[in-house]
Amino acid sequence: xxxxxxxxxxxxxxxxxxxxxxxxxxxxxxxxxxxxxxxxxxxxxxxxxxxxxxxxxxxxxxxxxxxxxxxxxxxxxxxxxxxxxxxxxxxxxxxxxxxxxxxxxxxxxxxxxxxxxxxxxxxxxxxxxxxxxxxxxxxxxxxxxxxxxxxxxxxxxxxxxxxxxxxxxxxxxxxxxxxxxx
Numbered sequence: 001x002x003x004x005x006x007x008x009x010x011x012x013x014x015x016x017x018x019x020x021x022x023x024x025x026x027x028x029x030x031x032x033x034x035x036x037x038x039x040x041x042x043x044x045x046x047x048x049x050x051x052x053x054x055x056x057x058x059x060x061x062x063x064x065x066x067x068x069x070x071x072x073x074x075x076x077x078x079x080x081x082x083x084x085x086x087x088x089x090x091x092x093x094x095x096x097x098x099x100x101x102x103x104x105x106x107x108x109x110x111x112x113x114x115x116x117x118x119x120x121x122x123x124x125x126x127x128x129x130x131x132x133x134x135x136x137x138x139x140x141x142x143x144x145x146x147x148x149x150x151x152x153x154x155x156x157x158x159x160x161x162x163x164x165x166x167x168x169x170x171x172x173x174x175x176x177x178x179x180x181x182x
Contacts, residue, residue, distance in 0.1 A: 034096055034154070034172040035059065038086040041150060041177075043079035043138055050079070052148065054175040057088060065175075072180045073118075075143050081120070081136035083109060083150070085173075100152075101134070107172070108156045109133025110164035114146035115181060130158040140181045149176040 037059060041052040050073055056065025073079070087096040100107050104126040111120040111133065120138045122131040151174045156167035164171075 034085075034100065034152075035087045035089065036085050036096060036152070036173045037065075037088040038084075039150065039173060039175055040084045040086075042082050042084075043073065044082075045074070045077050045079045048074055048077065048079075052177045052179070054173075054177075055088075059173075067175070067177055069177055069179055072182045073138075073140050075117075075140050075181050077140050079138045079140075081138050083134050083136070085152075104132045104134075105130070105158075106155050107132065108153050108158065108160075108167065108169075110151040110153065110162065110167065111136065111138075111148070112151075112164075113148045113179070115144045115148075115179070117141035117144060118146075118148070118179075118181065120148075126158075128158070131162075143181050145178070145180045147176045148179045149174065 037055065037057055039052075039054040043050045043052075049070070051068075051070040053068045053070075054065055056063075059065065085097045085100060090096065105128055108131065109122065111122075113120065118138065118140055120136050122133040122136055124132045124135040126132050151164040152172040153164055153167055153169040154172050156164075156169035158167075160167040164174075
C-alpha cells in the first residue's frame with residue numbers, strides 16, 4: 001500500500017512540475033492576439049485619395065465588422081499606401097499602432113488581390129532589413145473589379161515568399177475589401 005501511495009505522490013508531483021514549467025519559446029513576452037477594431041488603408045496619388053476602412057468594436061463576436069471603400073482606384077496609376085490600426089476600445093486609440101510598430105520584427109502585413117493588374121509592394125522594413133508593410137506602393141493597370149485582402153501576421157518567418165499562408169505565425173487580423181479599378 002505504501003508503494004502505491006508513493007507512486008501516486010510521485011505522479012502528482014510530476015504533473016505539478018510539468019504544469020508549472022516555462023516552455024515559452026519567445027523569451028521576450030507572451031503573445032496575446034492584438035485587439036484591432038479599426039484598420040485604415042489610405043491610397044494616395046496627388047488629389048486622388050481612396051481609403052479602405054474596416055471597423056468592428058467587438059472583433060471576438062460572431063458578427064462581422066463594417067467595410068467601406070471611399071471610391072474607385074484609377075487605372076494606370078501608382079498610389080502611395082499607408083496602413084493604420086486602432087483599438088477603439090482602448091483609451092489611447094493609437095496604442096495598438098505604436099505597439100505593433102515597436103514590435104515590427106515580430107509582425108508583417110501581407111497584401112493580395114484577385115485583380116491580376118494590381119501589384120502591391122511593401123516599402124518599409126524592420127531593423128533586420130525585412131519588409132513590414134505599414135507603407136506600400138500600389139500600382140494599377142487595367143480596369144477591373146475584385147478583392148484586396150490585408151493580413152497581419154504575428155511572428156511570421158522572415159524573410160518569406162510574401163505569401164501569408166506560407167509565412168507561418170498567427171493571424172492578428174485579416175480583412176477583404178471589394179475594390180474597383182476604372
